[in-house]
Amino acid sequence: MKAKIIAFMALAILSASCSSDFLDEEPKSSLTAAQAYGSLGKIEPVLLGAITNWRNMQKDRAGLYTSLGTDEAQQGALQVTGDANQAGLDLYNGFLSQENQAIGQLWNDRWPVIEVAAQTIRALGTNTEDDSAKRDLLLGEASFLRATLMFELTQYWGEIPINDKAKTVEYGLKRQPLTLVYASIVADLERAIQKLPVTQSNPAFPAKGVAQALLGKVYLYAPEASGYRDYAKGKQWFEEVIKSGKYSLLPNYADVFSPDHANSSESLYEWQYNNNWPDNNQIQWQTGSRVLANIDQYAYFGGYDLILPTQYCYKDKTDGGIWEPGDVRKDASIRYDFTYKGVTPTLPAGFGGDELDPHVKKYEDIRVQGKQSFWNSGKNKPYIRYSDVLLNYAECLNELGNTAEAEGYVNQVRTRAFGGTLPAAMKWSGLSQTQFRDQILDERMRELAFEGWRRMDLNRTGKLVELVKARNKWAKQNGTIATFHSLYPIPIGEIKLNDEIGPENQNPGY
Known part of the structure; x- marks a missing residue:
């Protein structure tokens, strides 16, 4: 059936x-x-x-x-209280x-x-x-x-x-x-x-x-x-991409997410959108601030707080987060300032309390400002970027025992992150294999935040439960995340309609 x-x-x-x-x-x-x-x-x-x-x-x-x-993203407070099914994804x-x-x-x-x-x-x-x-x-x-x-x-x-x-x-x-x-x-x-x-x-x-x-x-x-x-085979295929000469990092990190640079030399593939239905993507509707939405439906960074950065994702290293001084990816990825038309908004009563906390910025689409609702946001969404290839390639090198060489590929990505000149203090050098493994997860968050790879990264490194429980506000508050949550449950509809998948075939723990 x-x-x-x-x-x-x-x-x-x-x-x-x-x-x-x-x-x-x-x-x-x-x-x-x-x-x-x-x-x-x-x-x-x-x-x-x-x-x-x-x-x-x-x-x-x-x-x-x-x-x-x-450990990278979580729902806004009002979203968690409004939809129990959706809230379960964080709780x-x-x-x-x-x-x-x-x-x-x-x-x-x-x-x-x-x-x-x-x-x-x-x-x-x-x-x-x-x-x-x-x-x-x-x-x-x-x-x-x-x-x-x-x-x-x-x-x-x-x-x-x-x-x-x-x-x-x-x-x-x-x-x-x-x-x-x-x-x-x-x-x-x-x-x-x-x-x-x-x-x-x-x-x-x-x-x-x-x-x-x-x-x-x-x-x-x-x-x-x-x-x-198989790290050797992974290295081989990432190397094919690198040696092809077709792809390169854009000099300016923010340009990666600009409609003026769609399908650039950094893009191996991105999903194609524009500002008109049915080809818009409505991502800003989910990532922007409800406060701005209440002020003006044509404010390009308005939205309804479905997904917010965790504190770990938006704070500086000195404050328990990931960001290092001088890293331009911070302000390109995350919105901290909500000033609109010269006015700094305040948080109205009855909201969730986090609507003016830092928000996702990568998908803001300035083209709709004053002309269309932010529902019409339509910037392309990255699938695989060249910087992702370089970081994955570096991981393979590290796992194969070539940590010094791996550091060089990470430093290519970090050089762009620091405006084209990598300060000596920010250069990766002399790391052990274990130190590299720990630090590459943070580097991937800094480079690829909100691009859809984080859950897979946490699962493949065996870090999902540990890091989500420590860094995701709702998972930490509830305290029930367990090892079996590394996989989602097979939906009940599949079990009911598929004669070859029964309750006994459900993923353990559900």
């Missing part, structure tokens, strides 16, 4: 993405997989629709859920359960897109049209799309089903061992690397570099139990 629902939702993606001429051939309700994927010309818009749906997962509230409950209480609607949305949104990718891969395997270049391109794109979503799902849920149409009888719909899951992801990414071009004319489509970087991440982030944690 679950397979039929996913297939139906996948066809809905297809129908929404196809041209009216194509839809006129048959009523939507009668489309079959054979018709939908019957030619390269039909597959192309279907795949674009799937990529658009992947982008849409990064929008609005749902695009920020996995950043909550970390780690009984509402973080198989009935949690936010968790259910994250799970359910991804499988129809995987279904489209899987159907595309199967159809291209039997396609005999003359345009082999287009067939290879579509195969590379579909393989990347399935891999990136499978990687995300297994990072958050562990063992998951594998949607491979060539092995439907073998795999069915049951959760598969991590070894098989990661083998599938690696195979998809190796195929994507082989088929994807170095550059795409449409930045919405992935190119070779992001597939190489993601494969490097797979080897770095895979759990030891999967058998795929």
Whole structure:
């Protein structure tokens, strides 16, 4: 039954993405997989629709859920009191359960897109049209799309089903061992690397570099139990990106998040948005201050406090946080000043009390100021940046015993962070392997805050419970976060609809 629902939702993606001429051939309700994927010309818009749906997962509230409950970000006080399911993501209480609607949305949104990718891969395997270049391109794109979503799902849920149409009888719909899951992801990414071009004319489509970087991440982030944690292979694939010469750091860190520098030399891939529905992302609606929203709906840094930096993320080192004097990333990433049109606002009664605490700044979109609501925010959102590649590469080097070389790559990132000249006191040098491991987590927060990698970083280093309990206000207050929270619960809807996943297959602790 679950397979039929996913297939139906996948066809809905297809129908929404196809041209009216194509839809006129048959009523939507009668489309079959054979018709939908019957030619390269039909597959192309279907795949674009799937990529658009992947982008849409990064929008609005749902695009920020996995950043909550970390040592980097937490909900605003009014949000915690207003939605018990959502609050559970930070409180780690009984509402973080198989009935949690936010968790259910994250799970359910991804499988129809995987279904489209899987159907595309199967159809291209039997396609005999003359345009082999287009067939290879579509195969590379579909393989990347399935891999990136499978990687995300297994990072958050562990063992998951594998949607491979060539092995439907073998795999069915049951959760598969991590070894098989990661083998599938690696195979998809190796195929994507082989088929994807170095550059795409449409930045919405992935190119070779992001597939190489993601494969490097797979080897770095895979759990030891999967058998795929391999620092040498991770190093190899990050090195491919570095040696390609295609990517470089922008000189000014703030420019990375400026619409004037969208799809820059630093971007391996970013999700494409603009200021008009349905292509806006509504991220500012969730990250800005409610105080400013009450003053002016056209204030570009207004919002409703879904996600705020933790104190550890916004404070200086001298005050128990991460920031070092002179690091320009601090003011580019976090808003401390809420002065608007010359007036410093005050906190009204009846609010949560933290609406004028430091807020996320990276996604503020000045283009809407005075013209559109901040709901129309539409800056591109980074997926993988070159600085991320350099830091991951440095981690692999450190784990392989080359700590001094690793420090050099971190210092490339830090040089930009200090305005182009790295003070001697801020240069990484002479660290032990263990010291490097500890410090790289802070460096990744400084460089990549609110870009969606923190939960994975904490899990792969075994630090989730320790650091979240110490630094996340709500998790610390509740005191119930435990080791089993490193994975999300399988949603109750999946258990009810999927005959091959029962209560006995739930992640431990839930």
